[in-house]
Amino acid sequence: MGEFDLIARYFKRPVTRATLGVGDDCALLNPAPGTQLAISSDMLVQGRHFFADVDPRTLGHKSLAVNLSDLAACGAKPLAFTLALALPEVNEPWLAAFADGLFALADAHGCELIGGDTTAGPLNICITIFGEVPVVQGQSKALLRSGARAGDDLYISGTVGDARLALDALLGKISLPDDMLRAARLRLEMPTPRVALGLALRGLATSAIDISDGLLGDLGHVLQASSVGATVHTEDAITSIASYAYKTRAGGLFSLNLSHDQWLALALAGGDDYELLFTAPADRRADVDAAALASQTPVRRIGKIDTQAGLRLLNAQGESVPNTFTSFDHFA
Amino acid sequence: MGEFDLIARYFKRPVTRATLGVGDDCALLNPAPGTQLAISSDMLVQGRHFFADVDPRTLGHKSLAVNLSDLAACGAKPLAFTLALALPEVNEPWLAAFADGLFALADAHGCELIGGDTTAGPLNICITIFGEVPVVQGQSKALLRSGARAGDDLYISGTVGDARLALDALLGKISLPDDMLRAARLRLEMPTPRVALGLALRGLATSAIDISDGLLGDLGHVLQASSVGATVHTEDAITSIASYAYKTRAGGLFSLNLSHDQWLALALAGGDDYELLFTAPADRRADVDAAALASQTPVRRIGKIDTQAGLRLLNAQGESVPNTFTSFDHFA
Numbered sequence: 001m002g003e004f005d006l007i008a009r010y011f012k013r014p015v016t017r018a019t020l021g022v023g024d025d026c027a028l029l030n031p032a033p034g035t036q037l038a039i040s041s042d043m044l045v046q047g048r049h050f051f052a053d054v055d056p057r058t059l060g061h062k063s064l065a066v067n068l069s070d071l072a073a074c075g076a077k078p079l080a081f082t083l084a085l086a087l088p089e090v091n092e093p094w095l096a097a098f099a100d101g102l103f104a105l106a107d108a109h110g111c112e113l114i115g116g117d118t119t120a121g122p123l124n125i126c127i128t129i130f131g132e133v134p135v136v137q138g139q140s141k142a143l144l145r146s147g148a149r150a151g152d153d154l155y156i157s158g159t160v161g162d163a164r165l166a167l168d169a170l171l172g173k174i175s176l177p178d179d180m181l182r183a184a185r186l187r188l189e190m191p192t193p194r195v196a197l198g199l200a201l202r203g204l205a206t207s208a209i210d211i212s213d214g215l216l217g218d219l220g221h222v223l224q225a226s227s228v229g230a231t232v233h234t235e236d237a238i239t240s241i242a243s244y245a246y247k248t249r250a251g252g253l254f255s256l257n258l259s260h261d262q263w264l265a266l267a268l269a270g271g272d273d274y275e276l277l278f279t280a281p282a283d284r285r286a287d288v289d290a291a292a293l294a295s296q297t298p299v300r301r302i303g304k305i306d307t308q309a310g311l312r313l314l315n316a317q318g319e320s321v322p323n324t325f326t327s328f329d330h331f332a
Numbered sequence: 333m334g335e336f337d338l339i340a341r342y343f344k345r346p347v348t349r350a351t352l353g354v355g356d357d358c359a360l361l362n363p364a365p366g367t368q369l370a371i372s373s374d375m376l377v378q379g380r381h382f383f384a385d386v387d388p389r390t391l392g393h394k395s396l397a398v399n400l401s402d403l404a405a406c407g408a409k410p411l412a413f414t415l416a417l418a419l420p421e422v423n424e425p426w427l428a429a430f431a432d433g434l435f436a437l438a439d440a441h442g443c444e445l446i447g448g449d450t451t452a453g454p455l456n457i458c459i460t461i462f463g464e465v466p467v468v469q470g471q472s473k474a475l476l477r478s479g480a481r482a483g484d485d486l487y488i489s490g491t492v493g494d495a496r497l498a499l500d501a502l503l504g505k506i507s508l509p510d511d512m513l514r515a516a517r518l519r520l521e522m523p524t525p526r527v528a529l530g531l532a533l534r535g536l537a538t539s540a541i542d543i544s545d546g547l548l549g550d551l552g553h554v555l556q557a558s559s560v561g562a563t564v565h566t567e568d569a570i571t572s573i574a575s576y577a578y579k580t581r582a583g584g585l586f587s588l589n590l591s592h593d594q595w596l597a598l599a600l601a602g603g604d605d606y607e608l609l610f611t612a613p614a615d616r617r618a619d620v621d622a623a624a625l626a627s628q629t630p631v632r633r634i635g636k637i638d639t640q641a642g643l644r645l646l647n648a649q650g651e652s653v654p655n656t657f658t659s660f661d662h663f664a
Contacts, residue, residue, distance in 0.1 A: 019368060023557070024477050025405035025542060026370035028465065031363050036351060038358035039446065041460060043416035045453030073357035084375035084458045114371065117458075121377030126416045126449075126458035128373060133360065145356050210357060225355070 001090050003118055010099045011083065011113060018080055018114045027114035029080060029130065036140060038076035038131040042066045046123040050189075051170065056094045058189040059125070060101025065193045066212065067129035068109060069274040072198035073210040075143040076131030078111035086121030109195055134202075143201060143208040143278070148226035150307040152206050152279040155288065155299045157194050160215055161240030161263070162187035164270030174258070176242070183241050191274035196295035201278060204287050208278035214269035216311065216325050218277055223311065232303035235316040237267045239300060268313075269325035279305055333422050335450055342431040343415065343445060350412055350446045359446035361412060363464065368472060370408035370463040374398045378455040382521075383502065388426045390521040391457070392433030397525045398544065399461035400441060401606040404530035405542040407475040408463025410443035418453035441527055466534075475533060475540040475610070480558035482639040484538050484611040487620065487631045489526050492547055493572030493595070494519035496602030506590070508574070515573050523606035528627035533610060536619050540610040546601035548643065549659020550609055555643065564635035567648040569599045571632060600645075601657035611637055 001009070007022065015021035020028040031037050044063050046052055064081065071078050083102075087095075106113065111129070133142045166184035169176040176184065194210075201208060207226055211218050215237060223230055243263050258266075280288050282304070292299040306312070313321035333341070339354065347353035352360040363369050376395050378384055396413065403410050415434075419427075438445065443461070465474045498516035501508040508516065526542070533540060539558055541550050547569060555562055575595055590598075612620050614636070624631040638644070645653035 019472060020474075020476070025402040025540075026372045026408060026463070026474070028406075028472060028474055029369045029371060030467070031369065033365075037361045037363065037369070039361060039414060039460075039462075040358045041414040041416045041448045041458070043418055043449045043451055043453075043456070043458060045418050045451055045456070048451055048453050070357040074360075076358060082371060082373040082460055084373045084460075086375055086377050086456060116373045117375045119375055119377055119380055121375075121380050121456065122454040124375070124377070124418060124453065124456045124458075126373070126375060126456075128371075128414055128416075128460035130371075131358070135362070140351065140360060142352075142358070142360055144352070208357075 001092070006090060006095065007118060010095050011116070013113060015112050015114055017112055021112070021114045027082070029114065032132060034135055035132045036135050038071055038074045038133050038142060039128065040067055040070035041126065041128040042070070043124065043126040054189065056097040057101035060098040061105050061190050063125045063127055064102050064105045065191050066274060067127045068111070068193035068195055069191070069210040071129060071131035072193050072195045073143065073208045073276060074131065074133065075141060075198045075202040075208065076133045077199060078109040078195060079130045079132050080112050080114045081127050081129040083113055083116035084126040085116065085118050086124040087118065088120070088123055141202050143198065143205050145207055145209050145222045145225035148207040148222055148228050148279040148305045150228055150305055151282055152305040153282050153285065153301050154230055154232065154303040154305060155278050155280065155301050156211070156215065156237065157197055157276045157297050157299050158192065159187070159239040159241055160211060160237065160273040160275055161266035161270045162242055163191065163272035164266050165240060165242050167272070180242055187241070188272060191272070193274060194276045194297055197276055197291065197297040200291035200295040204284060204291055205278040205280050208276055211273040211275045211277050212271060214271040214325070215277060216268045216323065220311065222277065229306040229309045229311060230303055231306055231312045231314060234264055234268065234313050234321050236300060236302040238263055240266060265325055333424070338422060338427065339450060342427050343448070345445060347444050347446055349444055353444070353446045354448070359414070361446065361462065366467055367464045368467050370403055370406045370465050370474060371460065372399055372402035373458065373460040374402070375456065375458040386521065388429040389433035392430040393437050393522050395457045395459055396434055396437045397523050398606060399459045400443070400525035400527055401523070401542040401544070403461060403463035404525050404527045405475065405540045405608060406463065406465065407473060407530045407534040407540065408465045409531060410441040410527060411462045411464050412444050412446045413459050413461040415445055415448035416458040417448065417450050418456040419450065420452070420455055473534050475530065475537050477539055477541050477554045477557035480539040480554050480560050480611040480637045482560055482637055483614055484637040485614050485617065485633050486562055486564065486635040486637060487610050487612065487633050488543070488547065488569065488607055489529055489629050489631050490524065490607045491519070491571040491573055492543060492569065492605040492607055493598035493602045494574055495523065495604035496598050497572060497574050499604070512574055519573070520604060523604070525606060526608045526629055529608055529623065529629040532623035532627040536616060536623055537610040537612050540608055543605040543607045543609050544603060546603040546657070546659030547609060548600045548655065548657050552643065554609065561638040561641045561643060562635055563638055563644045563646060566596055566600065566645050566653050568632060568634040570595055572598060597657055601659050603659060
């Protein structure tokens with residue numbers, strides 16, 4: 001099977017939002033009047049972002065999910081994406097499953113494939129995604145990292161820590177019971193991009209970012225961009241599915257043998273969570289609850305934004321917790 | 333040096349066309365009223381698209397050039413691009429030179445870097461580029477592959493064949509004198525995207541494509557998209573810089589030892605040329621000449637579009653030439 005047959009068989013689909021899709025030198029996109037385009041690129045590399053033997057269906061899902069997550073963090077509505085794919089070989093069952101996982105998530109978000117590239121090479125998946133953000137009276141409604149203000153509440157969506165827990169288990173660093181590994185692995189391999197929440201937070205959240213490198217590391221980007229500091233109640237961040245089991249059945253029922261500090265590290269620096277971290281004015285808690293409900297996305301208040309620069313961590317007793325949590329860096 | 337320092341040092345620059353550039357979850361782009369966006373992605377893989385020891389400055393140039401070439405083929409004006417980069421290691425001199433080559437070409441075209449991704453992994457460069465195309469009275473001015481009509485003239489810009497000649501020399505398949513290798517290698521490593529010509533051909537060319545996989549293979553895409561056939565005068569396509577030397581100093585002065593068929597194959601199926609192949613009505617030859625002059629880009633008429641399906645090749649004597657030229661396919 002040649003390059004063009006491969007594209008035609010697995011990746012060429014009619015487009016409805018774009019004027020022109022796969023099959024010419026460029027795709028053509030007409031942004032709606034009164035909107036701007038939000039654009040993001042993510043590259044996934046075998047051995048770095050996924051294991052060689054990962055189920056291609058979940059890989060197709062995750063490749064798009066991490067990009068949708070960037071749109072979510074900007075409050076952008078998904079529109080379209082391009083896919084560039086380096087493949088070591090043409091493996092048709094693999095391609096069919098990858099395309100299945102990719103398009104299932106794309107269709108769920110009304111996000112269409114409009115172009116891209118295929119080449120031979122070490123497995124590498126590069127997606128660039130396009131979303132729409134309203135511009136009202138010259139004012140963009142995009143959620144940025146730079147809008148956090150002192151006094152704002154600090155929230156996270158969903159659960160953080162399970163993806164890293166699954167990774168550590170798959171790397172053989174810890175042992176997990178089968179059912180817990182399955183649950184955690186779903187969070188690692190099929191993250192849920194919080195697109196609906198991002199849209200519901202437009203005009204409400206003062207800043208947002210998606211948690212990809214680790215909660216505290218990504219919070220650091222918001223603090224830097226907004227020139228503020230923050231206080232985080234560390235116990236409130238321990239939200240992983242596994243940690244709930246640990247909390248309710250404390251005593252090592254699952255033989256996890258993780259210390260409290262290790263649970264904390266999973267939550268605060270685990271990474272690969274693709275939850276939203278966002279800030280909102282303290283007098284709008286009811287609106288945040290309503291946005292969470294409307295988007296069917298749990299959110300949790302974990303701290304607040306301070307005038308004082310830097311990051312302060314407090315435990316349940318209000319005591320200071322040293323920040324020894326380092327987030328993920330591809331080159332560190 | 334960590335991931336964020338790397339981005340800040342080499343790839344973060346102020347933006348003027350985009351509303352928001354590198355440094356948030358998404359970039360924000362406001363297309364001008366009355367325009368649509370042309371979008372294209374290309375992925376370059378070490379060992380496939382370039383040698384491991386290639387000068388990083390030329391690699392930075394070529395990575396963007398192949399994308400600009402796609403905009404040129406659509407008659408789109410360059411606007412912005414994203415860059416996703418997988419690097420085996422952080423090599424600062426390499427990165428500085430790569431960024432130099434990249435931004436020199438970007439600046440020459442007023443095309444700004446607005447976002448992307450960096451990760452560790454086998455060297456892989458994925459650029460997605462954005463250009464502007466006017467929409468006049470609901471009608472897109474984009475040049476497409478599908479507009480060729482019977483009776484149209486068929487043209488190529490510049491020269492084809494040298495890139496493949498250089499590749500064959502670098503692979504040790506043929507031997508070239510130093511000065512000829514230098515000239516041919518420039519065509520391989522620093523192709524000239526024909527952006528100015530693409531813009532000048534708006535409203536004039538009936539179809540266009542850029543020659544990346546080989547002249548006849550790319551022509552095949554136009555014929556298929558336009559449901560037409562074509563006749564090509566093969567001798568007129570032999571335009572490579574090296575072939576001019578061969579033609580004028582025939583007799584093997586450069587010890588190239590290439591047969592006439594090999595010269596033909598370089599021109600018709602060499603690939604990596606990034607010239608434009610386009611069609612225009614036969615009664616507009618003067619306008620095509622004017623467009624070539626205005627864009628300072630040589631163009632050459634090499635055939636015509638026929639009603640009859642399929643591709644016919646004729647030599648200088650008007651005799652049929654069998655089409656044994658296969659263009660590049662990453663998976664063939």
